[in-house]
Amino acid sequence: MLFDGVDGAAGEVFLLSRRVAMSQQSLIISGVPWFDDRGRTVNAHGGCIVEERGLYYLFGEYKTDEENRFAGFSCYSSPDLVYWTFRRIVLPQQKNGPTGPGRIGERVKVMRCPATGRYVMYMHADDLEYCDPYICYAVCDTIDGDYEFRGPLTFRSELIRRWDLGVFQDDDGAGYLLVHEGDIYRLAADYQSAEELVGEGIALGGEAPAVAKLGGRYWMLFSGKTSWDCNDNYCLSAPSMRGPWTYQGLFAPEGTMTCNSQTLYVLPVHTEHGEIAMYMGDRWSYPHQASAATYVWQRLSVNHGRLRLAEYLPVWSPVSGEAEPFEGRRIAVGFRSDRAGESVSVPFHGSRVALTGRADQWGSYARVGIRGIGPGGESAMAAGPIFVSWYAKSPDSGYRYVSPELPEDDCVLTVTVTGEVPQWTDKSGQRFGSVGSMVDVDEVIVAQ
Incomplete structure (x- = not known):
């Protein structure tokens, strides 16, 4: 995309920022379908956001409205977390293997490896009955390019046969793989294998793990296991990724089913009032996931040593970090x-x-x-x-x-x-x- 000699990511930031400035309102509205630059629903569930060079890159599962099968992982970009440009399907269904026809691909996460400069993508691959799980990975030289599928991830030369996953990159560049039931693996320097098991079974019965570093502590969020339905998610905290991890209970008001969503990722967001932590959750909608499944993005805070999503904001501004109404x-x-x-x-x-x-x-x-x-x-x-x-x-x-x-x-x-x-x-x-x-x-x- 070009504009008066400005190209690439900088050009997109300029054009989309101009569009945002001309728009009536630039708001994050949870629980409704979002639309991209083509007028199609933003279809990127179970994923993550990577911020780079003034743009946010959203990765996720490219769902269908007909059946639960792997149709590819998508990538969108945005300068403001509101207006999204479809980049491409960065990893399509493979011809065969763990992410081939008749398989499932879920929970895609991406990190840039400091040691190699390459982007490494992680995913859960499975059969349609969820009885043949793998943690797999793919690599790419550019954030929104075509990712090369490399196959299952290993720990001590053994396949990691798990399903729900998350990732976390610490301040020192160390990468971590998080899996259901609360196992934590430290990744090798190239992020392409697991090198050390630093936490084991810290959340038995938990899935959908995500980690944030807030208030000088590490917080790990988990969902219970209720299929596509939501539940009251909970968290643990620790002074380091090695623990010890302490159960801290629910982080959203009891009975709200975590704003009717399942935890997905936590993203630092820079607002005019300082940095906030943004909870990212999926509001699944089986079977019509492509258009009817939506996103719940809300502010997290640490109050009196406890992680809280204390107030659900249906509409809020990523510029101010505050609630705003949809005017009309x-x-x-x-x-x-x-x-x-x-x-x-x-x-x-x-x-x-x-x-x-x-x-x-x-x-x-x-x-x-x-x-x-x-x-x-x-x-x-x-x-x-x-x-x-x-x-x-x-x-x-x-x-x-x-x-x-x-x-x-x-x-x-x-x-x-x-x-x-x-x-x-x-x-x-x-x-x-x-x-x-x-x-x-x-x-x-x-x-x-």
């Missing part, structure tokens, strides 16, 4: 239905629109789309339609959908009930998911 004209809707095919349409004039409503255990999917209305009354699809979820394990009244920014025009937003009841079972046969197919729309907020 409000239109009361009051639509509530569980009948497949029933819909509500709301005409509006503006450039962006948000939906609010209640999500709970009786909720399900709707198809949400926007049509632009031409001068002669003809219409053309302006955004979507995509699946949007009204299911939440912990009841939540808030934003369900926020459209991409569109040319200001006369439009009609339509919400159509699918009638699906999203349910699934885990390997043990335990049932999870919704008990209904309800869609509940309170109001529409129109940004001019």
Whole structure:
């Protein structure tokens, strides 16, 4: 991308920063689909963010709306954590092997190795029944280039046959691999094998590990095991990565199911009021993960020696680090239905629109789309339609959908009930998911 002699990452920062400055609001809105520069949903789950040369690079699982299989790992970039540019599928499905056809690829994490300057990508590879796990890795010379799959990661020449993983790079450049149940491996200097087991079984029953260094201590976050459903996540702390690790309990209010999300990663974010730690969580949405699974990004803090996500901010500014409202004209809707095919349409004039409503255990999917209305009354699809979820394990009244920014025009937003009841079972046969197919729309907020 070029602009007046500025190219590469610097050019993208300039152009996107200009776009942000011209935009009405530049906000992180949790629990709704996000859209990239192509108008498609940002599809990067289970991943991480790497900051480099003024850009944030988001890596994640490139999900489908049809089935849980490995379709590749994606990479997006942003100057501000709000506007995302799709770079590429940095690691596609392989022809065969652990990440070949009929396999699963999850929990992708990337670190730049200080010793080699190369980027090393880690992932969980498995079969569709989650009975053949590997921790694998790939390498690349550039952060958003084509990663070369290298195969399973080893420790003392033995394969690491585990699943959920996280990574952490300490201040001295040492890299660590974190796996479910709380094992911690220190990586070799080139980050391409595990050299030492520095922690073992510190969180039995835990998965989705992530580490942050805050307040002079190390904090490790874990989720319980409830399949695609969320739960009250917890944390441990230690003076070093070698421990000793002390259980510190829940870091979000009990019963909120960690803001209806599963811990993923912790990112330092520079705001005008100083650096904050940003909790990154996935709000999974089985089976429609590509469009309906969303992200929960919130502020973490250490208060009186305890890690806290004390207040859920539905909308906040990454510039100030503070809560801000989504501004616009409000239109009361009051639509509530569980009948497949029933819909509500709301005409509006503006450039962006948000939906609010209640999500709970009786909720399900709707198809949400926007049509632009031409001068002669003809219409053309302006955004979507995509699946949007009204299911939440912990009841939540808030934003369900926020459209991409569109040319200001006369439009009609339509919400159509699918009638699906999203349910699934885990390997043990335990049932999870919704008990209904309800869609509940309170109001529409129109940004001019």
